[in-house]
Amino acid sequence: MRYAFGRLAPEPVDDPGGPVAYELIAFDMDGTLLDSRKEVLPSSVDAIARAAAAGKTVAISSGRCPKMISMYRQKLPGVRYAICCSGAIVYDLEQGRILTERAIPTDVVARSIRTADEEGTYILEVTAGEGIYMEKREIDMAPECGVAVYQQLYMDTSELVEDAHAVALDPAARVPKLNFHFADPATRDRTHARLADADVTIADCEISSLEFTCAGVDKGTGIAELAGILGIDVSQTIAVGDAMNDLAMLRAAGLGAAMGNAIPEAVAAADVQVADNDHGGCAEAIDRFLLGE
Incomplete structure (x- = not known):
């Protein structure tokens, strides 16, 4: 699949290493899954549906609390799990319950x-x-x-x-x-x-x-915890983000993908870069890496 996004879209990046069967992709929300208007792009919704149809798991990984993420449940019917509070909570959106929680002393x-x-x-x-x-x-x-x-x-x-x-x-x-x-x-x-x-x-x-x-809790531990719950090896995960609190999961996942609008530190922590949050970067991450199209 070829992409023709706006002028902020990055140059193509070769896939690192050999072929990997990725099973789980986790998206940050603000600056990643949400565009600059705080909306989910139709291209992201369609790509998530393709991933779900292929038997893949699409999750959210955000600093937001479960209640804030649940607001998007109807717009994202293909997303069941959320890593909330920057890794402190793993949440089942479908059942509306906390699976794991780590509290600050x-x-x-x-x-x-x-x-x-x-x-x-x-x-x-x-x-x-x-x-x-x-x-x-x-x-x-x-x-x-x-x-x-x-x-x-x-x-x-x-x-x-x-x-x-x-x-x-x-x-x-x-x-x-x-x-x-x-x-x-x-x-x-x-x-x-x-x-x-x-x-x-x-x-x-x-x-x-x-x-x-x-202590010891971040989005990186969150994606590892969710993968463990689902019986997926962390090497089969993809993390997509743009900001400082995304660095840990970009490094922890089997593949880290920085958005085209990501800060330099996120680009450095990631393995690849996709288009920005206004030009289909999330759809690109799903189609190019999770589905391998």
Whole structure:
């Protein structure tokens, strides 16, 4: 199959190594499966249907919580599994249940929030269960904190609470992921540096945000865990992404594919590159590598 995408489409890349029968492909959402308008391209929907018809597994691997991913269930009927919260949760979209979950230790949650409080202004996004908890007054700060594109999504999917900090700091709470959306990159970087020795996985994301998951948990461990559940060797997996929190899965998968709009670090971590998220990169990854057309 030949591709004729827009001017951002990359030059063709030779397939690395010998032939591999890939069985599972996992797509990041924002910047990958979702285009610049936060929509799923028709070409992606059609390619996912072709993959499902061929007996392949197509999964989502996102920093989003299960509730945010489930919103796309009707648009993506060929997708049953999701690696949520950057690897902290593996979720069955068809049955609506968590298969595995890894929570951040409560003392690490407390230290992270205390450090962020000392550094400056931020929005706190707390994942617990299948959804997120946020404060309305903080969601109103989304443009100031570099996440304006998600403001309506937060309003539509969050459990609005008076004090998100209290939710995170509840000793009985299981928190698989924390997001801090800071007002500027410098504050984000200072906070990251101060917590570099904490027993937690930290990834930069968005313009000035930090994403926290349990130590040793990332999208790379997530794709390996899902593969194990399905009885697929990790060498038979493909990961497709564009951002910093995708690096681990691009390296862990049998084949890492960076989008045409990916950051340089993602391109370096990947084995191949496909077209960008507005020009059919996801369909290309399925047809070219998963189906071998």
